[in-house]
Amino acid sequence: MASAKPSAGTQRPISPHLQIYSPLINMMMSIVHRITGVALYVGTLLLAFYLVSAASGPDAYYYAKWLFSTPIGLLILFGYTWALFHHMLGGIRHMIWDTGRGFDLATVDKLCWGSLIASISLTILVWVAAYVL
Amino acid sequence: MTTTLRPTPSPNEAQIRTPLARVRGLGSAKEGTDHFWRQRVTGVANLVLVVFAVFLMLRLVGASYENAREILSSPVVTIALAMLILSGVIHMRLGMQTVIEDYIHSEGLKIVLLMLNTFFAIAVGATCILAVLKLAFGS
Numbered sequence: 001m002a003s004a005k006p007s008a009g010t011q012r013p014i015s016p017h018l019q020i021y022s023p024l025i026n027m028m029m030s031i032v033h034r035i036t037g038v039a040l041y042v043g044t045l046l047l048a049f050y051l052v053s054a055a056s057g058p059d060a061y062y063y064a065k066w067l068f069s070t071p072i073g074l075l076i077l078f079g080y081t082w083a084l085f086h087h088m089l090g091g092i093r094h095m096i097w098d099t100g101r102g103f104d105l106a107t108v109d110k111l112c113w114g115s116l117i118a119s120i121s122l123t124i125l126v127w128v129a130a131y132v133l
Numbered sequence: 134m135t136t137t138l139r140p141t142p143s144p145n146e147a148q149i150r151t152p153l154a155r156v157r158g159l160g161s162a163k164e165g166t167d168h169f170w171r172q173r174v175t176g177v178a179n180l181v182l183v184v185f186a187v188f189l190m191l192r193l194v195g196a197s198y199e200n201a202r203e204i205l206s207s208p209v210v211t212i213a214l215a216m217l218i219l220s221g222v223i224h225m226r227l228g229m230q231t232v233i234e235d236y237i238h239s240e241g242l243k244i245v246l247l248m249l250n251t252f253f254a255i256a257v258g259a260t261c262i263l264a265v266l267k268l269a270f271g272s
Contacts, residue, residue, distance in 0.1 A: 038232060041225045044257045051214075051264035054205060058198040088183055091176045098173065126187060130194045 025112040033090040036083040043080045081126055086119035168227055175224035182217035189213075202268065211269040218261040226254035 053064035067073050093111045096102050159165040193201055229250045237243040
């Protein structure tokens with residue numbers, strides 16, 4: 001909860017920020033981890049909406065079901081599935097890093113690309129399973 | 134004096150921090166690693182519970198009302214969903230707290246948003262848990 005207010009008139013040099021660096025996969029994954037986290041935060045409203053609808057009776061349930069089956073509803077659910085898997089795999093990556101392992105650049109890149117590819121694969125797998133089952 | 138607890142980062146710190154403060158390890162925010170640790174504990178819990186929830190969702194796709202009610206009234210599902218909701222809202226509240234503290238530099242707005250963050254997490258959690266209980270106990 002730092003709240004450093006620069007005193008008036010002083011123009012101290014500041015450290016370089018996002019726009020100065022060329023995008024690297026670990027940096028992008030870090031940003032996306034935060035964005036998917038915020039998306040999941042808002043997305044809990046979808047879970048609440050679904051559960052409340054199911055608990056409220058057939059009319060509300062079928063309305064929610066219809067809403068989720070519209071193109072926009074499906075798109076949101078698809079995005080939510082990916083955000084869920086991506087954030088989950090990002091979390092696993094961070095827990096590996098928490099142990100102090102996997103910090104050499106080659107492993108960092110592998111973990112980042114791996115979690116991105118795995119999140120997309122798992123999302124597609126779950127949606128195929130949803131339609132096939 | 135006693136043995137060194139950890140390598141002292143700087144001479145300044147060695148002078149300013151008391152041995153007691155170093156033993157407690159709570160830092161200037163007085164919370165120590167509490168935020169970090171709770172984020173990890175709920176993260177691990179979510180890992181297991183989300184996998185369960187994904188399989189649950191697959192069962193619920195296209196389900197009729199009666200079918201969905203039957204699935205959602207099973208004790209295992211009720212307990213797992215309640216735990217997921219609890220762990221989930223704690224995790225997301227901690228995460229959003231970090232986001233707010235990183236980007237909002239106006240002290241007043243920051244405090245308001247931190248409060249709203251807590252209210253949102255509790256409201257979503259309470260709503261979901263009530264719905265899950267209603268699905269479990271019927272009517």
